[in-house]
Every structure is written in structure tokens, then in C-alpha cells.
Amino acid sequence: MRKIVCFGLSAAMLAGAFTFTACAPARQRNSYTIAAEYFPEEQRLEAVMTAEIVNTSDTAWETLKFQLWPNAYREGAAYAPVSSLYAPAAYYNGASWGNIEVSSVEGAAAFRVAGADENILEAELGEALYPDEHVTLTMNFSVSLAEVNHRLGVGEHAVNLANFYPVLCVWDNGFCEYVYSSNGDPFVSECADYDVSLTVPDTYTVAHTGTCERTLSNGKAVHHVRAENVRDVAFVLSEEFRLAETSAGEIPVSYYYLDDENAETTLACAAESLAYFAETFGEYAYGSYTIVQTDFPYGGMEYPMLSMIASDLREEELPVVVAHETAHQWWYASVGSNQFENAWQDEGLAEYATALFLGAHPDYGVSYEECVTASEQSYRAYFSVSSQLTGEQNTAMQRPLTDFSGEYEYRNIAYDKGVILFDRLRDTLGDSKFFAALRAYAEDHAGTIASPADLIACFARRGAHAEGIFESFLQGTCVI
Numbered sequence: 036m037r038k039i040v041c042f043g044l045s046a047a048m049l050a051g052a053f054t055f056t057a058c059a060p061a062r063q064r065n066s067y068t069i070a071a072e073y074f075p076e077e078q079r080l081e082a083v084m085t086a087e088i089v090n091t092s093d094t095a096w097e098t099l100k101f102q103l104w105p106n107a108y109r110e111g112a113a114y115a116p117v118s119s120l121y122a123p124a125a126y127y128n129g130a131s132w133g134n135i136e137v138s139s140v141e142g143a144a145a146f147r148v149a150g151a152d153e154n155i156l157e158a159e160l161g162e163a164l165y166p167d168e169h170v171t172l173t174m175n176f177s178v179s180l181a182e183v184n185h186r187l188g189v190g191e192h193a194v195n196l197a198n199f200y201p202v203l204c205v206w207d208n209g210f211c212e213y214v215y216s217s218n219g220d221p222f223v224s225e226c227a228d229y230d231v232s233l234t235v236p237d238t239y240t241v242a243h244t245g246t247c248e249r250t251l252s253n254g255k256a257v258h259h260v261r262a263e264n265v266r267d268v269a270f271v272l273s274e275e276f277r278l279a280e281t282s283a284g285e286i287p288v289s290y291y292y293l294d295d296e297n298a299e300t301t302l303a304c305a306a307e308s309l310a311y312f313a314e315t316f317g318e319y320a321y322g323s324y325t326i327v328q329t330d331f332p333y334g335g336m337e338y339p340m341l342s343m344i345a346s347d348l349r350e351e352e353l354p355v356v357v358a359h360e361t362a363h364q365w366w367y368a369s370v371g372s373n374q375f376e377n378a379w380q381d382e383g384l385a386e387y388a389t390a391l392f393l394g395a396h397p398d399y400g401v402s403y404e405e406c407v408t409a410s411e412q413s414y415r416a417y418f419s420v421s422s423q424l425t426g427e428q429n430t431a432m433q434r435p436l437t438d439f440s441g442e443y444e445y446r447n448i449a450y451d452k453g454v455i456l457f458d459r460l461r462d463t464l465g466d467s468k469f470f471a472a473l474r475a476y477a478e479d480h481a482g483t484i485a486s487p488a489d490l491i492a493c494f495a496r497r498g499a500h501a502e503g504i505f506e507s508f509l510q511g512t513c514v515i
Contacts (some may be wrong), residue, residue, distance in 0.1 A: 036220050036336045036360075036382070063089055063167075064264065065203055065227040072234040073196070073272065078189050080178040084200055087171050088164075092206050095163040099172070100210040101156040101201035103148065104222070107215035108133035108181045108188065113152045116185060117332065118217035120442060125184045125332040127191055133181035137201065142172040152214050156201050174201060186269075190330025192293050192346065193276075196233075197269035197338060198222060205484065216436035218445040219378045220336075222267065226371070226482050229268045231260045240276040242291040242327040244268040244341045264320075264482060265339035266371060271327045283309040286319055292328040293346050301326070301353050304399070305342075308358040308392050312365055315391065315470065317477040320369045326357060337363035337385075354399045355389060362388035365477055371484040378445070379432040379509075380487055383453015386410075390454060410454040414515060417447040431511035432456075433487065455515055456508045460494055460501060468497040 071082035090096050107116045110132040117125045140146040143158040164170050178199050184190045186197040204210035205223050213221050235241065237256040241249075245262030262268055271291070279290045279298045283306040290302040305326045313319045321340045331345040334356040342360035344353070362385040366372075372380040390410075394403025421444070422428050432448055439445040461469040476485070476493040483489075487509070494501035507513035 036333060036363075063091055065089060065225065067200070067202075067227055067229050067231075069200060069229070069231045070234075071200075071231070073194065075194075075236060078180045078182070080180065080196065080199060082178070082200065083173065083175050085171060085173045086201075086203070087169060088203060089169050090164045090166050093166050094208075095165045097160055097163050099143075099158045099160065099164075099170075100204040100212065101158070102204055102213065102222075102224075103135050103137075103150075103154050103156050103201055104198040104215065105133060105135035105178050105187055106148075106153045108183070108185075109153070112215070114154075114214040114216060114437075116187075116215050116217060117183065118442060121217070121332045126182070127184060128182050131182040131188075133179045133183075133188065135176055135178045135199075135201075137174055137176045139175045140172055141174075142170060150212050150214070154214055155204070155212050176201065184330035184332050186331075186336055186343075193271055193273035193327075193329040194239075195269075195271055195329055195331070195343070197336070197343075198267065202227075202267065213375045214437065216375070218439045218442060219382070219436045219449065220374045221436055223373050223375055223484065224266045224371075225484065226264045226266055229260070229262045229265060231262075231268055233258045233260065233270055235272055238274050239272045240274070240278070240291065242271040242276070242289075242325050242341065244270075244339050246322065262339065266368060267338060269338040269341055269343075271329050271341075271343065273329070276327075281306050283307070283313070283319075283324070286321075287323045289323070289325045290327075291325065295328060295353075297350060297353075301344075301357060304354045304357045305361060307396060308361040309364070311392050311395060312362055312388060315473075316365050316388075317474050317481075319364065320481060321364070324361070324364065326360070335360040337367050339364070339368040351400075354393065355401075358392045359385050359389045362392070369482070370477055370480045372490075373484065373486075374436075376435050377433055377487055378436060378449040379453045379456075380485075380490060382449045383432075383456060386450045387454045387457040390458075407454060407458045410451040411515065414447050414451040414455060417443065417451075418515075429511060431509065433509040452508065452515070456504070459504055459508075460498075463500050463504060464494065464498040469494075472497050472501075 066087045068085045071080055073080050140158050144161040145159040147157050149155045149157050181188045202224055215221055234255050234257050237251055241258050243260050245260040248259045250257045275293050276291045279302045281288050281302050288306045292298050309324055326342045328346050329343050331343055336343040337360045344356050366381040366384040390403050390406035393399050393401045472493040491505045
């Protein structure tokens with residue numbers, strides 16, 4: 036996600052890093068089958084989900100844990116999804132609340148809502164689930180949507196349905212529980228197969244992850260979406276959407292927009308960046324790509340095959356955001372990482388990829404050198420101001436989202452310092468080895484949750500000094 040947009044992109048070493056189980060072949064992947072209906076008058080989603088879960092660990096499981104992201108929107112949440120800085124713009128009608136209520140979990144002996152912030156559903160199994168065994172759980176749940184311009188909510192012109200369903204926590208010698216954070220993207224999820232039927236009034240146009248079959252009946256439209264080997268699925272609904280379409284080679288590219296006088300230019304940027312990243316990093320992993328203009332308080336937000344871009348972006352900001360979110364199709368959707376613990380790993384790469392794209396496409400008016408210089412200037416200004424205010428400075432990149440003081444520190448550490456890191460690596464290794472390392476990272480870790488050590492190894496194999504560069508940046512010992 037691009038949190039703050041400014042033209043020109045201003046806006047042991049890892050011994051303890053998480054090493055998550057790789058996304059497995061189809062027979063070893065979890066699957067989620069969801070039948071949901073959205074009721075606009077009540078701003079409510081009613082759903083039933085069947086989750087087929089496979090134990091890919093080497094430990095017997097007696098209790099399964101699922102993330103309940105919608106509960107971050109409830110009144111009194113300890114970890115709110117929107118900071119006080121962005122709340123006035125996001126909550127356009129004043130304070131508004133949402134939540135998720137799970138009414139039943141068939142296939143479990145018992146269930147309860149737990150976690151640090153009512154963010155975890157615990158499903159106690161009647162019998163232990165041993166490695167390679169499967170269990171099927173069927174959950175009935177209801178999601179109340181806040182009136183908020185955000186990932187999940189009823190916006191001023193569109194309804195965003197993202198992270199709306201229970202999803203299995205990742206496993207690393209125990210299920211990893213994550214709270215929400217207004218800094219960055221707290222979502223960490225394994226790849227899975229999805230079969231989702233979303234019913235909405237037929238007046239809505241729907242942008243979505245995956246492939247879709249639409250059927251009509253009695254004033255309602257059923258959107259049957261299938262997506263295999265993806266980290267999550269998301270939908271954006273609006274009665275105001277217009278559609279523009281093109282292709283990047285053989286990949287269809289669609290743009291659903293609300294108000295964009297230069298829609299064809301925005302669409303062309305999506306197609307050009309998709310093609311450029313495929314050439315630079317390796318083949319695009321999916322069969323189509325969609326960007327959607329929607330109500331969102333930040334620059335944009337990424338999902339597999341689908342990128343949200345904020346409806347209030349200035350004309351000069353659009354290429355930056357579109358390219359950044361498109362880069363996430365490689366650095367998030369395909370190659371996953373622990374975004375909660377190491378936001379720099381995907382955001383720094385996506386921001387750097389944006390600089391590469393803009394440098395290769397001068398018609399957008401920003402050179403690669405200008406992008407890197409802007410990141411350096413932004414980071415140095417942040418360092419100077421913060422040092423004067425606090426008398427000390429923590430510039431470590433490897434830390435959880437909840438350790439950042441706010442959006443300003445988060446952006447400068449995860450984004451701007453990330454750009455500087457990869458620019459230094461490129462200078463040290465040279466173009467041939469640098470891009471070979473990125474292509475190896477994309478190929479070797481597609482469909483997995485890659486650790487920082489996995490990324491570093493791709494560079495260290497091609498340059499003796501790469502590991503030291505990473506260490507100095509991640510630990511905050513380098514001088515910029």
C-alpha cells in the first residue's frame with residue numbers, strides 16, 4: 036500500500052526472522068468457499084463460509100485460529116484501522132462502527148472470540164488434526180460495515196469489501212496472531228483457493244479478484260468468483276463505476292473508475308507497468324489485472340489481481356500510485372512476506388520498482404535519479420526533525436508496525452529508506468547481478484511467505500558486500 040503520496044516519490048542478522056511454511060501445491064493448500072450477500076439498506080454482509088484446512092506443519096493441531104480483521108472497526112477497538120490524522124477524512128459522516136459476528140462454527144467442538152483485541156477466532160477441534168490431515172469447518176457470520184473510506188466499509192461512492200472473512204492465521208511453531216495497525220498493512224496470509232459467490236443488487240458494478248461469472252435474478256446479481264493460489268480476495272461495489280479496458284500482451288487489464296478525466300492514461304499506466312514488471316522481474320502470475328478507483332484515505336491498496344487507488348489523487352500522483360500498486364502483484368501477491376514484522380520487504384521493493392518503471396518511461400516526467408533523490412531528501416529531513424525533537428533516533432527497518440510512532444516515521448523507514456537500500460545494492464552489485472537477484476527472488480519464492488533471509492540470500496549469492504549492506508540498513512547503523 037502507498038500510504039502517503041507526494042509527487043516525485045517524496046511522498047544475527049536475521050537469525051530470528053520468521054520462516055513461514057511455503058504455500059503448498061493445490062492438494063496442500065487451504066480452500067475457502069464463501070456465499071455472501073450484501074444488504075445496502077442495512078450496510079451489512081451476511082455470509083456462510085466453508086473452510087477446508089490442511090495441517091502443513093509437523094505438529095498436531097487441537098485448536099485452529101483465524102484472524103477477524105473486521106473487528107478492528109468496532110467501537111472501543113484498541114488497535115484502530117485509521118489514525119487520528121486520517122480519521123476526519125476517512126469517517127466522512129463522523130464516528131461510525133462495524134464488526135464481525137460469528138454465530139456458528141460447524142465441525143468444531145467449541146469456538147470463541149479471543150486475541151489481544153477481539154481479533155482472533157479460536158475453533159477448538161473435537162479431535163487432534165495431525166500433519167497432512169484435513170478438517171472442514173463451516174462458519175456463519177455477519178459483517179456490519181462502518182461508514183468509512185477504507186479497505187472495509189461503505190464509502191462515499193463505493194463499498195469496499197476487503198479482509199472481511201475469517202482467515203487462518205499463519206503457522207510458525209504456533210499460530211501467529213496479529214493486531215490491526217493504522218500504519219501499513221498488518222495482513223499476513225498463506226496462499227489458498229477461493230470460490231466466492233457474492234450477491235448484490237443488480238444496480239451495482241463489481242470489481243473483484245479472480246475470474247467472475249455474473250447471473251441475474253429478481254433484481255439481484257450473483258457474482259461467482261474463483262481464484263486459485265491467492266493470498267486473499269477483495270471486492271469493490273459501486274453504482275457509479277465506468278469501465279475502460281486494454282491489455283498488457285495477453286493479459287486483460289481493466290480500470291473501474293468514478294471520476295477520472297484521463298481514464299485512458301491511467302489505464303495505459305496500469306498496462307505499461309504490468310508489462311514492464313513482467314519483463315523485469317518475471318512473468319505475471321495471474322490471468323487478468325484490475326485497478327479500481329474507490330474511496331480510500333491513502334494512495335492505494337493491493338490485492339491479488341486487484342489494486343485500489345484513491346479517488347482524490349491529483350493527476351500527477353496517479354502514475355506513481357498505479358505503478359506502486361501494480362508492483363505489489365510481484366512483491367506481495369506472488370512473493371509474500373511478513374508485512375507486520377518487516378513492512379520494508381514488500382513496500383520498499385514496490386516503491387523501488389516504481390522508481391525503475393518511471394525511469395524507464397520518461398513520458399511520466401520523473402526520472403529514476405529524481406525518485407531516489409526525493410527519497411533521500413525525505414528520509415534525511417525526517418531524520419533531522421526527529422533527532423531534534425527526541426534527541427535520539429531509531430532507524431531500524433526490521434520492526435513490527437506497532438513500533439512506528441505514526442505514518443510519517445513508517446513511510447520514511449519502510450518506503451524511502453527501502454528505496455535507498457535497493458539503490459545502494461544496485462550500485463554495489465551492478466545491473467546484471469542486481470536484476471538477476473530480483474528475478475531469482477521472484478521465481479524461487481513465488482507462492483510463499485519469504486523471510487528477509489530469503490531475500491538477502493538472493494543478493495548475497497551475487498555480491499560479497501550485499502549482506503553487510505542489508506545488515507546496516509535493517510539494524511539502523513548505516514549513515515545516509
